[in-house]
Amino acid sequence: MKILADQNMPLVEEFFSSFGEVTRFDGRAVTAEQVQDADVLLTRSITKVNKALLDNADKLKFVGTATIGVDHIDQTFLATRDIAFSSAPGCNAVAVAEYVISALYAYSQDRDVELRGKKLAIIGVGNIGACLQHKLAYSGIELILCDPVLAEQGKLNEHVDIDTALAQADFVTFHVPLVKSGAHQTKHLLNKDRIKQLKPNMLVINASRGDVIDNQALLAAKQAGQKLELILDVWENEPNILTELMAHCLYTSVHIAGHTLEGKARGTQMLYQALCKTLEVEPTKRLETFLPTPAISQCQLNNTFTERDYGRIVHMIYDIRRDNGLMRANLESQGFDVLRKQYPPRREFSTLNILSQPSHTQKLQQLGFQVEMNEE
Ligand SMILES: NC(=O)C1=CN([C@@H]2O[C@H](COP(=O)(O)OP(=O)(O)OC[C@H]3O[C@@H](n4cnc5c(N)ncnc54)[C@H](O)[C@@H]3O)[C@@H](O)[C@H]2O)C=CC1
Ligand SMILES: O=C(O)C(=O)[C@H](O)COP(=O)(O)O
Numbered sequence: 001m002k003i004l005a006d007q008n009m010p011l012v013e014e015f016f017s018s019f020g021e022v023t024r025f026d027g028r029a030v031t032a033e034q035v036q037d038a039d040v041l042l043t044r045s046i047t048k049v050n051k052a053l054l055d056n057a058d059k060l061k062f063v064g065t066a067t068i069g070v071d072h073i074d075q076t077f078l079a080t081r082d083i084a085f086s087s088a089p090g091c092n093a094v095a096v097a098e099y100v101i102s103a104l105y106a107y108s109q110d111r112d113v114e115l116r117g118k119k120l121a122i123i124g125v126g127n128i129g130a131c132l133q134h135k136l137a138y139s140g141i142e143l144i145l146c147d148p149v150l151a152e153q154g155k156l157n158e159h160v161d162i163d164t165a166l167a168q169a170d171f172v173t174f175h176v177p178l179v180k181s182g183a184h185q186t187k188h189l190l191n192k193d194r195i196k197q198l199k200p201n202m203l204v205i206n207a208s209r210g211d212v213i214d215n216q217a218l219l220a221a222k223q224a225g226q227k228l229e230l231i232l233d234v235w236e237n238e239p240n241i242l243t244e245l246m247a248h249c250l251y252t253s254v255h256i257a258g259h260t261l262e263g264k265a266r267g268t269q270m271l272y273q274a275l276c277k278t279l280e281v282e283p284t285k286r287l288e289t290f291l292p293t294p295a296i297s298q299c300q301l302n303n304t305f306t307e308r309d310y311g312r313i314v315h316m317i318y319d320i321r322r323d324n325g326l327m328r329a330n331l332e333s334q335g336f337d338v339l340r341k342q343y344p345p346r347r348e349f350s351t352l353n354i355l356s357q358p359s360h361t362q363k364l365q366q367l368g369f370q371v372e373m374n375e376e
Pocket of ligand 2: 043044045046066067068069070092255257258259
């Protein structure tokens with residue numbers, strides 16, 4: 001069996017080599033010729049999987065994307081060709097939620113803003129939005145939830161429509177899929193008119209898809225002097241982004257919110273499990289056996305630890321300002337895709353075991369850390 005996999009997908013050899021020969025490809029430059037002999041195609045979000053790419057791939061039985069987003073896959077075409085398809089729903093939900101939490105604490109430190117008592121609107125309450133909601137449950141931040149799709153299905157009683165949510169919130173974070181048409185279109189969900197209505201100094205975070213915010217309108221608003229705090233991980237027209245917008249952002253990154261080692265590896269594992277199902281074989285390989293030991297795995301809090309120190313614990317595992325610095329220093333010389341490819345290892349909060357006073361245990365656990373109680 002010939003397995004073709006994106007060069008940025010970790011652990012493919014470990015999970016898939018028992019099925020056959022694994023060959024890697026450049027996700028942005030892969031051609032129909034490269035795919036024509038493949039039995040299995042494993043991609044990430046940068047490869048457009050459509051008729052043009054697959055027209056001659058007559059042997060292809062399975063396409064997998066090790067991502068949550070599926071806007072790069074023509075699933076209708078795959079169905080017409082009877083090619084099994086799987087994505088990796090939820091694989092990096094924890095990673096994106098932790099990116100947002102790191103962003104909030106960094107913003108709080110750098111702008112000297114108290115998070116407790118502020119209102120955060122979460123637009124899109126699926127795997128990522130719900131994970132963020134869960135992790136922030138004891139943060140003291142009031143959460144406003146907006147998801148008209150879930151509301152229509154009767155699955156989100158607390159739903160607040162987007163314009164009300166934006167009017168009420170101090171911060172907003174987007175976690176919607178890219179949908180280009182229909183009643184719940186998300187392309188330019190934050191459009192020129194909505195940008196104009198945002199409160200002064202509103203914090204806007206986008207770690208969903210670049211097209212969810214009209215980047216030109218955002219730039220025009222900032223150039224006209226509108227006061228907004230921007231944290232952008234995703235951009236319209238990646239990798240050729242609107243670089244002028246970076247100067248108006250508090251923090252920027254190269255579409256890496258989901259790129260923890262665990263998040264990326266879970267994506268590969270989910271495709272392995274899906275292929276096993278398609279081939280009707282029992283999965284035998286387990287992710288835990290492939291992940292490296294984290295550099296820091298334990299710490300102890302003293303009784304001088306206060307509310308203001310939560311950010312320091314979060315940033316011990318992941319500080320969004322590292323990625324902001326890397327992008328600003330290297331984008332011009334290295335380019336967007338190279339920075340993504342060379343992304344330095346990042347772990348999830350759950351890799352840190354904290355010996356904590358009882359008063360902090362619940363909040364740290366809720367954020368996702370492993371916690372042991374220190375009774376002294
Ligand atoms: N920056 C990054 O590295 C990553 C970005 N993503 C992006 O985040 C998106 C969301 O991921 P998940 O939460 O796992 O997806 P999900 O499918 O679990 O949840 C998305 C939610 O958005 C809701 N939604 C759809 N249209 C909406 C609208 N117009 N307004 C408000 N809510 C709406 C849906 O009902 C659903 O509950 C993905 O589709 C992907 O594009 C995902 C992973 C990593
Ligand atoms: O899962 C998604 O959706 C994402 O956006 C990925 O985390 C990041 O994309 P790629 O690394 O697959 O390009």
